[in-house]
Amino acid sequence: MDTPSIDDLPRPSVGRLAPSPTGLLHVGHARSFLLAWWHARASGGRIVLRLEDLDGDRVKPGMAEQCVRDLAWLGLDWDGPTIVQSQGTAEIDAAVTELVARGLAYPCVCSRKEIEAAQSAPHPGQEKGRYPGTCRGKWPTLAEAERATGKPAAARLVVEPGRIELVDAFAGPFASDPWSEVGDFPIARRAGAAAYQLAVVVDDGRAGVTVVVRGDDLLSSTARQWLLQRALGLPHPAWHHVPLVVDEGGRRLAKRSDDLSLSELRTRGVPAERVVAWVARRSGLPDAEPAAAERFVHAFTLKNVRRTPLVLDRGALAELVDGR
Ligand SMILES: [Zn+2]
Incomplete structure (x- = not known):
C-alpha cells in the first residue's frame, strides 16, 4: 500500500517580513510589509520576521529595535521568535563549506x-x-x-x-x-x-519560507537566489515582486528620506491607521474604519494591486501627513 510521503502533504504557506536595520523604515517599506503580511494572513499562512543585519558596516545601532517597533506600530504581528540573521550564521557557513x-x-x-x-x-x-x-x-x-x-x-x-x-507569481515571467x-x-x-544572497536563501530555507512578497528592486537578485536554492537542494518559494513607492520624479524612496520615515510620521502625530489606510486605498482595498491592518485581511488579494509604481506626489503626501 502506498503511504503518502511527507512531500505529498500540502505545505502550509510561510511568508516573511525581512527588514534590514540599515536605516529607518519609511512609507515604501510599510507598503511592502503590509502587502506581504496581508497576503500571508489572507491565505491563512504563517509569517516570520527576520532582521537582515549581516551587513555589519551598514547596520546602525538601535535600528533593529526600531524596525520591530515600527512593524508593531503598523499593527503587524508574526509567528515564532524574531529571527536575527547575525545570530545564526553556522548554517550559512556550513553551506559555503559544502558548496566549495x-x-x-x-x-x-x-x-x-x-x-x-x-x-x-x-x-x-x-x-x-x-x-x-x-x-x-x-x-x-x-x-x-x-x-x-x-x-x-x-x-x-x-x-x-x-x-x-522564471515566473513571478505577481509580476509574471522574467x-x-x-x-x-x-x-x-x-x-x-x-x-x-556571509554574502547577502546566500544568507537569504539559507535563512528562507531554514524557516520553511514558501512565499516571498517584496519590492521589485530585488527582482535582479532572484535568479542568483534560484541558483543557490538549486545548488543546495532547497525548494524555490513563490516569488511576488511588487512595485515600489516612488517620488514625483520616479525615483525610489531612499532610506535617507527620513521625513517619510515611520518614526518621524509618528512623532508628527500621524496615526498608524492613516498610514495603513493610505496603503490600503492604493492596494485595491475598500475603506475600513478604524483602519487597523487586520481589518483588511479578508478583502485582500494581490490581484487587485496595480503593477505600476506607487507615486508619492504632493497630493498623496498631504493625504498621508495631514490627513486630507
Ligand atoms: Zn578572484
Whole structure:
C-alpha cells in the first residue's frame, strides 16, 4: 500500500517580513510589509520576521529595535521568535563549506579594485564589478587559498552562461542571465561574513519560507537566489515582486528620506491607521474604519494591486501627513 510521503502533504504557506536595520523604515517599506503580511494572513499562512543585519558596516545601532517597533506600530504581528540573521550564521557557513567541497563554489582572493580593473568597460546589462572568473579552479579550499596567497579568501558560486527563465507569481515571467550580469558571485565575503544572497536563501530555507512578497528592486537578485536554492537542494518559494513607492520624479524612496520615515510620521502625530489606510486605498482595498491592518485581511488579494509604481506626489503626501 502506498503511504503518502511527507512531500505529498500540502505545505502550509510561510511568508516573511525581512527588514534590514540599515536605516529607518519609511512609507515604501510599510507598503511592502503590509502587502506581504496581508497576503500571508489572507491565505491563512504563517509569517516570520527576520532582521537582515549581516551587513555589519551598514547596520546602525538601535535600528533593529526600531524596525520591530515600527512593524508593531503598523499593527503587524508574526509567528515564532524574531529571527536575527547575525545570530545564526553556522548554517550559512556550513553551506559555503559544502558548496566549495562539491566544486560548486570556489575561493577567491581578488580585491574589489582588482575586479574592477579586470573589467575595463562594462557592457550594457552588466553590473559594475562583474567577476571574470579569475580564481576559478585555483584552490580546493578557502584555507588553502589563504595559505598560498597570504590573502583573505572569499567564496564565489560557479555560474554557467545562459538565461534563467522564471515566473513571478505577481509580476509574471522574467528572465535574467546572472553569468553575463554579475558572473560568479560571492557567497562569502573576505572577512568570513556571509554574502547577502546566500544568507537569504539559507535563512528562507531554514524557516520553511514558501512565499516571498517584496519590492521589485530585488527582482535582479532572484535568479542568483534560484541558483543557490538549486545548488543546495532547497525548494524555490513563490516569488511576488511588487512595485515600489516612488517620488514625483520616479525615483525610489531612499532610506535617507527620513521625513517619510515611520518614526518621524509618528512623532508628527500621524496615526498608524492613516498610514495603513493610505496603503490600503492604493492596494485595491475598500475603506475600513478604524483602519487597523487586520481589518483588511479578508478583502485582500494581490490581484487587485496595480503593477505600476506607487507615486508619492504632493497630493498623496498631504493625504498621508495631514490627513486630507
Ligand atoms: Zn578572484
